[in-house]
Amino acid sequence: MTKLLEWLLGVSAVVVAWGLLTFDLLGLRLPQAYRDVAWPMPMYLLLVFGCYSLATVGYRVATFNDCEEAAKELQAQIQEAKQDLQKRVEILIQRLINPGVELWPLAQLLKEMIRQRLIKVCRMAGTQASHVEHEPTRLC
Amino acid sequence: MASRKSSSKSRDENDKYSVLLPTYNERENLPLIVWLLVKYFGESGYDFEIIVIDDGSPDGTLEVAEQLQKIYGEDKILLRPRAKKLGLGTAYIHGIKHATGNFVFIMDADLSHHPKFIAEFIEKQQEGGFDLVSGTRYSGNGGVYGWDLRRKLISRGANYITQVLLRPGASDLTGSFRLYKKEVLERLVEQCVSKGYVFQMEIIIRARQLGYSIGEVPISFVDRVYGESKLGGNEIVSFLKGLLTLFATT
Ligand SMILES: Nc1nc2c(ncn2[C@@H]2O[C@H](COP(=O)(O)OP(=O)(O)O)[C@@H](O)[C@H]2O)c(=O)[nH]1
Numbered sequence A: 001m002t003k004l005l006e007w008l009l010g011v012s013a014v015v016v017a018w019g020l021l022t023f024d025l026l027g028l029r030l031p032q033a034y035r036d037v038a039w040p041m042p043m044y045l046l047l048v049f050g051c052y053s054l055a056t057v058g059y060r061v062a063t064f065n066d067c068e069e070a071a072k073e074l075q076a077q078i079q080e081a082k083q084d085l086q087k088r089v090e091i092l093i094q095r096l097i098n099p100g101v102e103l104w105p106l107a108q109l110l111k112e113m114i115r116q117r118l119i120k121v122c123r124m125a126g127t128q129a130s131h132v133e134h135e136p137t138r139l140c
Numbered sequence B: 001m002a003s004r005k006s007s008s009k010s011r012d013e014n015d016k017y018s019v020l021l022p023t024y025n026e027r028e029n030l031p032l033i034v035w036l037l038v039k040y041f042g043e044s045g046y047d048f049e050i051i052v053i054d055d056g057s058p059d060g061t062l063e064v065a066e067q068l069q070k071i072y073g074e075d076k077i078l079l080r081p082r083a084k085k086l087g088l089g090t091a092y093i094h095g096i097k098h099a100t101g102n103f104v105f106i107m108d109a110d111l112s113h114h115p116k117f118i119a120e121f122i123e124k125q126q127e128g129g130f131d132l133v134s135g136t137r138y139s140g141n142g143g144v145y146g147w148d149l150r151r152k153l154i155s156r157g158a159n160y161i162t163q164v165l166l167r168p169g170a171s172d173l174t175g176s177f178r179l180y181k182k183e184v185l186e187r188l189v190e191q192c193v194s195k196g197y198v199f200q201m202e203i204i205i206r207a208r209q210l211g212y213s214i215g216e217v218p219i220s221f222v223d224r225v226y227g228e229s230k231l232g233g234n235e236i237v238s239f240l241k242g243l244l245t246l247f248a249t250t
C-alpha cells in the first residue's frame, strides 16, 4: 500500500467518525453536548497539528548544531594535507628522475615538466572553489 | 579481494570497503578528500579502495585523479570516468559495478562529508549487523556548518514534511553519506527510479520496504562555501515533485 493510500484511509476514517457523531447518522440519539463537541473537532485537530508542527520545526531550527569545531578542524587538516601532498609529489619526482643526471639540461627540462604537472595536484588542492559550477541543490 | 558475506558481527579480515566518489568539477577538493580517506582508513586499519567516478569535468578533475593514482597506487585509487555529465544516480550504478569490496561507502567529494566518521559507520554496522548505515545531520551530535537561519528553516521544514508524509524511519533522507552492504546496495539501486538527490530519499524508503535494517550515525556536515545562498524556487519545486512522487508510489 502506498503512503498516499494510507493517508486517504486514515483521513476518511476520521471523516466518517466525525460525520457519524455530528449528524448522528446511526440514529443513536446522542446528547446534544456530544454533537457540539464533535462538530468543530476537525478544526481543532488541524489547529493542534499546525501548532505542534510549527513548534517542532521552530525548536529544531533553534537547536540545529552549528559545527564550528568541525569546520575549524577541517581547515587545519586542509593545510596539513596540502603540505603532505607536496612532500609526496617531491618524493615521486625524485624517484622518477635520477638525481645523478641533474646537470644534463634535457633532464632538467623533463624534470621541470613532470614537476609542473604533478604540482598541479597540490596547487589545485584547497584553492577557492568556483561557485558557478556548484549551486546547492538539496533542500534538506 | 572480492568476498561476499551476508553479515559480520566482528571485525573480519576479509572485509573490504569500496568508497564511491562521484565528482563534477572537484579538482580542488579531490586531493584533499582522498588524503583524508587514506589517513583515516590507514589509522583504523580497514582494507579499502577509492573509486572516482568523474563525469567529464571541464575543470580537469580527472587529470588530478590520475596524479593521485600515481601517489597512492592503482590498487587504492580506481578511476571509472564517464564522458559527460550523466547525473548522480547513474554515477553510483556505474561505480558499484567496479567495486571489489563487500561493503560500499557513498559520500560526496566536496569535503562536506568528513572521512573521520568512517570508523563510526563501520563500528555501527558491525554492532547491529545493519544492512545500511546512514549519516544523519538531524539527530544526536549531528549538525551543519555554514547554514544561515533561512537555510536551516528550509531544511528543517522540508525534513519535517517528509517525515510526516513518508514516515521513513530514518532522520536524514537526503544526506548521502552512507555505508551499504554491497549486495544490498545493488538490490536497492535496481529498484530506484528517481534522479538526482531524490534518489537518496527513495533508496532509504525502498530499504525500509524491503525490510533492510538501518543504523544511523550523527555526522557534522561542513557545507561547500557558496558565493551566496542560491537555494530558490527551482529547488523547492523539484523537491516537492520528488516528495509527492514518492508519496504516491511507495
Ligand atoms: N559523477 C558525477 N558527480 C556529480 C554530479 N553532480 C554532482 N556530482 C558530485 O556529487 C557530489 C554532491 O554534489 P553537490 O554539488 O555538492 O550537491 P549538494 O551538496 O546537494 O549541493 C559532489 O561530490 C559532486 O562533485 C554528476 O552529474 N556526475
Ligand SMILES: [Mg+2]
Residues within 6 Å of the ligand: B108, B110, B112, B224
Ligand atoms: Mg555538497
